[in-house]
Amino acid sequence: MRKLFPIFKRNLTHVCRLKPYKDTKWLMPNGNPVGVYVYNCVAQEKVPIILNDPKIATWYSCGPTVYDSAHIGHASCYVKLDIIQRILKSFFDIKLVTAMGITDIDDKIIKKSNDTQTDFRTVAKKFEHEFWVDMAALNVEKPMIITRVSEHIENIKSFVEGLVNTEMAYAADDGSVYFDTSKYSSYGKLQKMQDSGEPSCDSKKNKMDFALWKGSKPGEPSWKTVWGEGRPGWHIECSAMVSKVFGSQLDFHAGGIDLQFPHHENEEAQSCAYHNTTQWANYWIHIGHLILKDTKMSKSLQNTIPIPSLLETYNADTFRMACLMSKYRYSMEYNDEMMKSAEDVFNKFKFFFKDVEVYINSNVERTAEYNDNLLNDLHVVEEKNLDALRQDFNTSSCVNSLLNLIGNANKVMKSESSNFSPVPILLIADYIYNTLTKFGLKFQDSKENISSSLIDVLVDFRHTVRLNAIESKNKDLLKACDLVRDKMKTAKVQINDSKKTPSWVYVK
Ligand SMILES: [Zn+2]
Structure with missing residues (x-):
């Protein structure tokens, strides 16, 4: 992987050339537009994707905190991110260099470790392994680089040190170090006027300041620093790990919508401060919640469905189809009705391929003449789908267009008087199959x-x-x-x- 690093160094010039975008705080990179627009929470609208090299992009996803089994809320987040990555790669020919950070040191992992009298590393390893097994079962591609907090402690310490040295952060009496939000004028760039989510305490200078380093408490794993013993805060982990891999700037940074604030806000603030830049991540991608009967699914609400249970009832293709039929930024309600309808749509495609086989093998004398209407339908849908994907990855519109195309093809196949050449039907079947497999459907029950x-x-x-x-x-x-x-x-x-x-x- 180290061979890749020189590629990212070129981005340094890229950062210097960011320019104002309308009257928002999002800065437009100066590079090559790739013709795709993506919603950006800083601009609060769709913005053009501009890359230094139009064929290469860097992508970091915040991974799970590995203290328990992953549930279908994680499944929808990572399947949808996987779909977006596949679209960029397969439809727009962009080589993505992907990384994911695993939080393997955290309050919840330490609690589980204490409750079960198991070393925190063993707890984290077990659930990280489970996570990758679940992701493979969902056909989610593994990132090229996996970073773990436990393997980046020195890197995180020097990141915090850098911020203290430039007085963007300060050490408190209890050995904790806080980011000084009053010194970073763009705080609230991603989401405005909210509490930082950090507990208020006397050692903080400002209410919104957040912990970069937490002073140690008895029974917790800790590491020595110049400020005393302690462990990393959550937000600093991703910033330090991303910087280690991609340098001072990256193209895409992704995660669930609940990470937008405070996690990503804090990541952007401390990274801009550390690298002395005005924009660290150019494109934030946030996946909407999976909701269950009007409530967000979460461990704390104890309303989770583990991924293996999901896959006992529905297969991975059906779940992916449900994800494709929804808009990635918005909440998706999980229920049997929704899953059955995704299954029906998926089966329509499967039956169509079978019907095409039967049609081709049937005993009908055919002419060499093409059905021009069908060929035209195919070309229209090809263009329409590319446009839909260019506009914030609108996969649900693509699925609808493919279903309409099937409807038109079926009419011709079922018409008894039809003796046209089968070529247009075969081209349609090939296009539909290619499109769906590019989205990550496997057609393997x-x-x-x-x-x-x-x-x-x-x-x-x-x-x-x-x-x-x-x-x-x-x-x-x-x-x-x-x-x-x-x-x-x-x-x-x-x-x-x-x-x-x-x-x-x-x-x-
Ligand atoms: Zn993160």
């Missing part, structure tokens, strides 16, 4: 795959028993074999005994 291999085992076993029964003229055993065949047909699996090697198919 894991349950179907598992049941297929189980059926193989059962059919082979029955075949061996049946041959023995024929050879030994055991009528009872033959009857039992027939019964198995009939019962499987009721379960929509049809066995063909007429060949040397038995075969089977799913029947509707």
